[in-house]
Amino acid sequence: MLRLLFLGDIIGEPGRKAVIEMVPRLRQRWGIDFVVANGENAAAGRGITGRITIDLLRAGVAVITSGDHIWDQKEVNSYIQTEPRLLRPINYPLGTPGKGSIVLETAKGKVGVINVQGRTFMQPSLENPFHHIEEEVRRMRAETHVIFVDVHAETTSEKIALGRFLDGKVSAVAGTHTHVQTADDQIFPGGTAFICDAGMCGPDESVLGREILPIIQRFVTSMPASFPVAKGGVTIHGILVDIETATGHAKAIRRVAEPHAPDPVALEERSSALGEEGPPAFHPRKAGVEVIPDG
Numbered sequence: 001m002l003r004l005l006f007l008g009d010i011i012g013e014p015g016r017k018a019v020i021e022m023v024p025r026l027r028q029r030w031g032i033d034f035v036v037a038n039g040e041n042a043a044a045g046r047g048i049t050g051r052i053t054i055d056l057l058r059a060g061v062a063v064i065t066s067g068d069h070i071w072d073q074k075e076v077n078s079y080i081q082t083e084p085r086l087l088r089p090i091n092y093p094l095g096t097p098g099k100g101s102i103v104l105e106t107a108k109g110k111v112g113v114i115n116v117q118g119r120t121f122m123q124p125s126l127e128n129p130f131h132h133i134e135e136e137v138r139r140m141r142a143e144t145h146v147i148f149v150d151v152h153a154e155t156t157s158e159k160i161a162l163g164r165f166l167d168g169k170v171s172a173v174a175g176t177h178t179h180v181q182t183a184d185d186q187i188f189p190g191g192t193a194f195i196c197d198a199g200m201c202g203p204d205e206s207v208l209g210r211e212i213l214p215i216i217q218r219f220v221t222s223m224p225a226s227f228p229v230a231k232g233g234v235t236i237h238g239i240l241v242d243i244e245t246a247t248g249h250a251k252a253i254r255r256v257a258e259p260h261a262p263d264p265v266a267l268e269e270r271s272s273a274l275g276e277e278g279p280p281a282f283h284p285r286k287a288g289v290e291v292i293p294d295g
């Protein structure tokens with residue numbers, strides 16, 4: 001059995017800090033074999049840099065997926081060609097820098113990761129994700145049946161359709177981009193684990209990771225504004241999936257919503273309270289606004 005942790009969109013410095021501090025501890029505590037995280041908002045909410053990629057890889061993230069924000073930082077155009085563990089959506093036109101998939105060796109065999117972007121209400125509109133992924137999954141299954149897919153898309157319909165399309169062909173399909181964890185985690189009849197959105201790793205008191213008041217102002221006034229990453233307490237959201245390595249079938253999926261506990265002692269106490277069962281499906285975060293963002 002291979003236990004995979006997937007973490008949704010990492011938002012700016014608060015999200016990075018939480019992921020970098022928590023991944024090593026969670027790996028040890030929950031016996032995680034392989035970590036994938038979406039890094040498309042890791043650089044102040046917009047894209048990712050080489051430095052940040054290295055920091056996340058060093059913390060134990062094996063593969064970093066992305067989405068529509070992948071090109072926000074100029075340096076990534078060339079950097080992505082030097083780092084195959086940083087993925088961009090696979091359904092870009094031929095000749096686009098970087099790759100949309102990777103297969104890595106692990107102690108428990110090969111693990112494949114594919115990043116694909118939806119087309120409904122998404123900019124830029126890429127090539128047909130269903131065509132691209134079907135081809136890539138066929139290729140990858142010649143090497144391994146343990147395959148994780150990050151589908152970066154806006155609509156639940158497109159994500160569910162893609163998950164159902166891949167049922168029995170990949171181990172797990174998890175959605176990203178909407179930054180809000182959905183409660184539809186399940187295993188489809190063919191053995192593919194699925195969730196519409198894994199949720200984000202970012203500030204709790206926010207609108208999708210950004211300061212609250214500028215976003216409200218934008219909706220109230222329709223005027224352009226800047227949207228800084230929010231401050232305060234962070235929760236890392238994602239899923240844990242147990243995968244049978246011989247077949248690639250998912251045997252269990254569990255939602256992860258772990259408040260960032262910078263104090264190792266506090267985390268240790270919380271974790272040991274979980275016992276052998278691993279993380280509970282949901283942690284209510286503590287009440288109260290820690291930081292009220294100024295406009």
Ligand SMILES: [Fe+2]
Pocket residue numbers: 009040041067177178179
């Ligand atoms: Fe995002």
Ligand SMILES: [Fe+2]
Pocket residue numbers: 040067068069152176177
């Ligand atoms: Fe996105």
